[in-house]
Amino acid sequence: MSDEKRKTKTGKWAFRLVGLCLILVGCFIRVMDPYPVRMTRLIYFDVLQRSSPREFNPELPIRVVDIDEASLANWGQWPWPRTLVAQMVQNLGEYGAAAIAFDMLFAEPDRFSPSRLLNDPSLAGVLTVERHAQKLDNDVLLGMEIAYWPVVLGTAARLSAEGNPITAKAGIIEFGENPAAGLISVPHWTPIAPPLDRTAAGIGGVNVSPIGGTGIMRRVPVLWRGPDGLLPGLSIEALRVALGETNIVAEGAQDETGIMLAVEVGGYRIPTTENGEIWLRYRRDAPELYISANDILKSSDDADIRAEVEGRIILIGTSAAGLFDMHQTALGESVPGVSIHAQVLEQVLTNEMLSRSDVTAAQEMLAFAFLGLVVIAVMSSFGAVASFIAGGVAAAAVLILSWLVFQNQSVLFDATFPLVGGMANFGLLAGYLFLSSEREKRKIRKVFSHYVAPEILDEMEATGHQLQLGGETQDITVMFSDIRGFTPLSESASATELVSLLNALFSSIGDQILAERGTIDKFIGDAVMAFWNAPLPVADHPCRAALAALKMRRALAEFNASDIMRNRPPIALATGLATGQACVGNIGSQKRFNYTVIGDVVNVSARIEQCCRTVDYDIVVSNGVHEITHGDLALLEAGHVDLKGKANPEPVFVLVGDQTLLQTAAFQDLRAAHAELIFAITNRHPNSLVKTLCQQCEELAEDIEPGLRQFYRALSGRAADFRSNLPSGQFMFTRHSLG
Numbered sequence: 209m210s211d212e213k214r215k216t217k218t219g220k221w222a223f224r225l226v227g228l229c230l231i232l233v234g235c236f237i238r239v240m241d242p243y244p245v246r247m248t249r250l251i252y253f254d255v256l257q258r259s260s261p262r263e264f265n266p267e268l269p270i271r272v273v274d275i276d277e278a279s280l281a282n283w284g285q286w287p288w289p290r291t292l293v294a295q296m297v298q299n300l301g302e303y304g305a306a307a308i309a310f311d312m313l314f315a316e317p318d319r320f321s322p323s324r325l326l327n328d329p330s331l332a333g334v335l336t337v338e339r340h341a342q343k344l345d346n347d348v349l350l351g352m353e354i355a356y357w358p359v360v361l362g363t364a365a366r367l368s369a370e371g372n373p374i375t376a377k378a379g380i381i382e383f384g385e386n387p388a389a390g391l392i393s394v395p396h397w398t399p400i401a402p403p404l405d406r407t408a409a410g411i412g413g414v415n416v417s418p419i420g421g422t423g424i425m426r427r428v429p430v431l432w433r434g435p436d437g438l439l440p441g442l443s444i445e446a447l448r449v450a451l452g453e454t455n456i457v458a459e460g461a462q463d464e465t466g467i468m469l470a471v472e473v474g475g476y477r478i479p480t481t482e483n484g485e486i487w488l489r490y491r492r493d494a495p496e497l498y499i500s501a502n503d504i505l506k507s508s509d510d511a512d513i514r515a516e517v518e519g520r521i522i523l524i525g526t527s528a529a530g531l532f533d534m535h536q537t538a539l540g541e542s543v544p545g546v547s548i549h550a551q552v553l554e555q556v557l558t559n560e561m562l563s564r565s566d567v568t569a570a571q572e573m574l575a576f577a578f579l580g581l582v583v584i585a586v587m588s589s590f591g592a593v594a595s596f597i598a599g600g601v602a603a604a605a606v607l608i609l610s611w612l613v614f615q616n617q618s619v620l621f622d623a624t625f626p627l628v629g630g631m632a633n634f635g636l637l638a639g640y641l642f643l644s645s646e647r648e649k650r651k652i653r654k655v656f657s658h659y660v661a662p663e664i665l666d667e668m669e670a671t672g673h674q675l676q677l678g679g680e681t682q683d684i685t686v687m688f689s690d691i692r693g694f695t696p697l698s699e700s701a702s703a704t705e706l707v708s709l710l711n712a713l714f715s716s717i718g719d720q721i722l723a724e725r726g727t728i729d730k731f732i733g734d735a736v737m738a739f740w741n742a743p744l745p746v747a748d749h750p751c752r753a754a755l756a757a758l759k760m761r762r763a764l765a766e767f768n769a770s771d772i773m774r775n776r777p778p779i780a781l782a783t784g785l786a787t788g789q790a791c792v793g794n795i796g797s798q799k800r801f802n803y804t805v806i807g808d809v810v811n812v813s814a815r816i817e818q819c820c821r822t823v824d825y826d827i828v829v830s831n832g833v834h835e836i837t838h839g840d841l842a843l844l845e846a847g848h849v850d851l852k853g854k855a856n857p858e859p860v861f862v863l864v865g866d867q868t869l870l871q872t873a874a875f876q877d878l879r880a881a882h883a884e885l886i887f888a889i890t891n892r893h894p895n896s897l898v899k900t901l902c903q904q905c906e907e908l909a910e911d912i913e914p915g916l917r918q919f920y921r922a923l924s925g926r927a928a929d930f931r932s933n934l935p936s937g938q939f940m941f942t943r944h945s946l947g
Contacts, residue, residue, distance in 0.1 A: 220588045223644070227584035227637055231577050234629045238573055245625060250426060252624040254538040256614050261539055262491035262560060269306065269450075270553050271516055272498050272546050275526040279501040286526070289320040290346035294353040296501060296524070299508040301357035304518035307450035309360040309442055311414050311525035311533075311546040315371070315398050318346035347401050355407040358449045362414035362442050363397045365432070371399025373436040377410045378448055379455040380431070380438045387460020387468040391433035391484040392418050412445030416535060416548045425535045427485040428552055430471050430478060431458060442523075443552040448473050450521045458484075476556050479563055487562035487620060488551060490537045497550060498527070523550055564620040572622050575606050579630035583637060592638045599634055603627050679793020679806075684741045685753040685785060685833065686810050687726070688817035689717065689760065691734040692780035700776050709772065710734065713779065716767050720759035724752040729804050735817075739805050742792040750787045750836045754863055757783045757827045784817030785863070786830040815851040816860060822849060824922035826915055827863040834861045842870040844882050846919075847889075864913045878908040885923070899924045 237245065273296070275286065283292060300308050322344045354361075363374050374397035382388055394413070405411065413432045416425050430441045440448065440456055448456055451474040461467035468484045470477050480486055499516055501524070507513070525546025526533055533545045555561045582602045587595035603626070610623035691697075691713070698706055714736060718728055721738045725746050729737040738756075740749035760781060768778040790807030812830060820828050823846045834843055842865040848857035869875050885901040887893075902924035909916035 223588045223637070223640065224584050226640055227580060227588075227633065230633050230636055231580040231584075234576055234580065234633065235573055238569075238576065238625055238629075248624045248628065249622045250424070252622060253426065253620050254424065254540075256611070256620070257490055257538045258540065259611075260615055262489050262555075264491050264494040264496065265554070265558065266494075266496050268554050268557055269520040270497070270550050270557070271520050271522055272544075272550050273300070273501050273504055273522055273524045274498045274544070274546075275501045275524070275528060276498075277528055279505070280528055282502050283505060286528070287318075290314075290318040290350040291320075292505070294346075294350040296504050297350070297353050297357055297359060299504050300517060300522055302508050303504075303514045305357070305522040306519050307358045307360060307409075307446045307521045308354075309410075309412065309446035309449075309521065309523050309549070310362050311442060311523055311544075311549055312362060313364055313398055313414070314347075314350075314361060314401050314404050317401050318350075321346040348403060351403040351407040354404065354409075358409045360410035360412055360442065360446045360449050361400055361404060361408040363400060363411060363439075365394040365413065365415050365418070366396050366398050369396045369435075372402070372405065373397075374399065374405070374411060374434065374439065375436050376439045377408065378440055378445060378453075380440070380458055381455055382458045382460065384460025384462050384467070384469070385465045387458050387466065387484075388431075388433055388438055390460075390466030390468055390482055391431055391438070392429050394432050394434045394439075397434055397436075397439070410440075410445040410449045412440050412442035414442050414545065414549075416545055423536065424538055425488065425548055426538055427481065427487055428548060429483075429485050430480060430552070431456075431468070431484040441549075441552070443549040443556075444471065444473060444478070446521050446523065446549075447476070447553060447556060473556075478556055479561060481564070486552065486555070487564060488538070488548070489555060489560055489562045489618060490539045490541075490551060491554075492539060493537075493541050493543045493547060497547070521553060523553075525549075560618060562618050562620055568619060568621055572625055575609075575623075575626040576629045579603060579606065579626050580633045583630060583634050587634075587637055587641060592634075592641060595634065595637075599630060603630055679791045679795065681789055681791050681807075682742065683749075683787065684739050684790050684792060684805055684809065685749045685787040686790070686805065686813035687721070687736075687738045687740075687753050687757065687783060687785050688814045689736050689738075689757070689781050689783040690817055690820075692782050692821075693777055694734045694779070696777040697779060712772055713764075713767055716763045717760045717781070720763050721756050723759065724756040726753065726756055727803075730802075737810075739790075739792075742805065743803065750785070750833045751840050753785050753787075754827075754829065754833065754837055754841050755866060757785060757863060758866055761826060781826055782817055782820035783827045784813050784815070784820060784829070785827070785833050786813035786816055787832040787836065788812070788830075811853060812851065812858070815853075816849070816858075819849045819851070819860065823847075823860065823862065823919065825862040825919045828860050829863050831859040831861070834859075840867050840870070842866065842875050842879075844879065844916075845886050847886075862916075862919060864916065869912065872912075874908070874912050878905060878912055881905045881908055889923075 280286060297308060397413070399405070400408075400411070413429070415432075416428050418429070428441065428443075430444045432439045432441065438458070444456065448454075453474045457472035458468065459470045459472065461469060467482045468480050469482075470479045471484070472478070478486060499513065503510070503513055504517075523546045525544050527544040534542045535545055535548060536542055537548070579599060579602050583595050583599045586598040606626050607623050610621040613619040613621050697709070701709060714731055717736065721728055721736075724740075726738045726740050727742060729739055731737075738753075740746050740753045746752055760783065764779065764781050767773065773779070786809050788807070788809035790805045790809045792805045794803050795806065796802055816828050816830055820826060825846065828846065829837075829843070837843070841863060843861045843863055846860050846862045848859050851858050864875070881901065881904050885898065885905055888898050888901055902920045906917050906920040906924075909920065
């Protein structure tokens with residue numbers, strides 16, 4: 209297996225390991241179940257209920273007698289005298305109610321009782337009451353009335369201990385390992401004014417949430433653990449009284465303490481949470497559920513009211529705004545607390561109760577893990593886009609499953625944690641993948657930065673430059689630069705040392721090419737090829753290439769003076785530049801290709817580099833480069849050379865320096881003397897004059913560019929050859945002139 213494949217495989221397994229770690233972290237968060245996770249889950253359950261609320265069934269034996277605004281307007285503000293309450297109980301009893309449950313408190317004696325009014329100091333001497341009425345107590349009258357009928361009184365949780373203790377009227381039988389230990393605890397119950405607590409058929413807790421509970425009522429306790437034993441909720445106690453049962457069965461787990469499983473009343477089994485609550489599946493509040501207390505009090509012989517009351521469980525409560533008994537449901541409605549008790553009874557009777565167990569929670573974690581594994585598997589093999597699609601399909605499946613089990617089995621399956629957790633995993637893994645890709649890009653960029661200038665890489669990335677097979681024809685400038693004196697160098701160094709020297713040298717001169725926005729095409733043994741104006745345009749590419757050659761000259765001088773070249777023969781460079789049209793692009797096979805240039809200008813540049821020895825100068829440029837840059841660079845004519853593949857000799861020029869040098873008086877003098885020399889050669893002046901002019905130019909070049917001395921000496925030494933091989937109007941270097 210190649211190193212590249214091994215690295216790819218290792219990267220994939222590292223990615224998968226990160227994904228598995230994220231799944232484990234997600235599972236840990238779910239087990240800890242922090243507040244944001246809980247609230248997100250509950251809100252999702254509310255959305256499920258709002259999308260498919262329960263339907264109201266008017267045939268169910270449950271009605272609510274509402275002490276509404278009309279009742280308060282007709283019969284006075286609350287609390288009413290207990291005699292009026294007794295009249296309402298009597299009327300309901302005569303209408304045939306199966307049970308009468310008060311979702312209200314009778315915590316204090318009736319302030320309207322004659323006996324209490326006579327004991328009020330502020331009324332002393334004002335009231336005159338007959339002797340037989342002086343001992344009348346409205347609470348006793350109400351107690352006597354409710355003793356005749358199946359009445360359930362309510363009590364509420366409180367923090368302070370006052371009055372008589374509250375004990376359940378029902379016998380509560382526990383099965384399992386002490387299931388009552390896990391019930392919601394109540395510090396104290398609000399006392400019921402005597403003798404009502406003794407004469408009522410049942411007593412139940414009116415609270416629909418624990419003490420301090422606010423917000424949306426999603427779960428309602430059906431059994432409470434109080435200071436004096438267990439107490440059923442008002443709705444369950446009303447059901448027990450209506451069924452004529454004496455006991456309530458609390459079923460707990462057999463192998464674990466304090467886990468409630470269900471409550472049984474008569475033939476009804478009510479699954480609960482482990483702390484004795486039931487999940488409510490709400491319906492919209494229905495006006496048909498309510499009977500105004502005003503209608504009950506007005507008559508005890510109304511056929512329509514009898515039809516509504518007879519044989520039904522009657523819950524008495526209030527919807528009056530001033531009595532502060534309104535609660536919010538999962539459907540977003542504000543309803544009186546008595547309506548919630550009614551909905552509890554409806555669900556028990558229809559067996560339409562929502563359920564949620566530890567098994568369901570475990571299945572949610574499995575769904576989260578499944579989504580995570582899908583994301584990991586697809587993203588590691590096919591990338592983020594395919595993973596997003598596959599994860600979306602899997603998430604949709606989880607969402608549909610959640611809806612189906614809610615709709616068909618009344619199971620609350622939380623899809624938010626698998627979905628949100630899966631999205632979080634996707635985002636983190638995509639980020640990890642992005643960072644990994646960026647790291648790889650940086651590595652690739654680092655590699656390519658040896659061949660292409662960093663600013664060109666930036667522009668390619670910004671413009672989305674695509675690497676595709678094929679090319680386009682455009683103007684470019686090509687450079688070939690070859691090491692001279694390589695053979696003596698190779699003889700003085702081992703192969704390992706030679707490679708190190710070449711790497712150091714190419715790094716030095718390569719930096720100069722990149723600094724002038726050049727692209728390094730390739731290193732060929734001891735030579736380098738570069739080009740300008742591709743892959744991105746460089747407006748002054750011939751000048752840029754020439755400046756890079758000058759910088760390479762200076763960098764080479766520093767390299768030869770460095771410690772790495774101590775006691776070694778110096779290195780020289782021969783550099784040729786040519787500009788013209790070429791085909792630029794990616795050339796090769798579909799799987800492996802190089803970005804390079806092909807065309808005549810490449811051959812010309814290579815041939816010019818080879819003629820540096822003929823001209824005896826280190827930087828030689830073509831006529832095309834000269835025509836474009838002669839106003840910006842210090843160039844001198846070097847005659848014509850015979851290039852392989854060209855029918856006619858090509859004029860070439862030596863590159864002496866940049867624009868700064870061009871503008872100096874010294875170079876202007878040299879250029880004038882050089883022009884005189886060229887005139888003498890091309891016009892066949894005597895050989896002695898040519899040599900004299902060469903000597904003059906050499907002296908002028910001494911302080912300008914020392915390399916020109918050898919150039920002029922070569923011209924002086926070959927003066928006779930120039931005369932013998934001189935075409936009309938030009939002079940030319942030939943192979944014969946090389947000696």
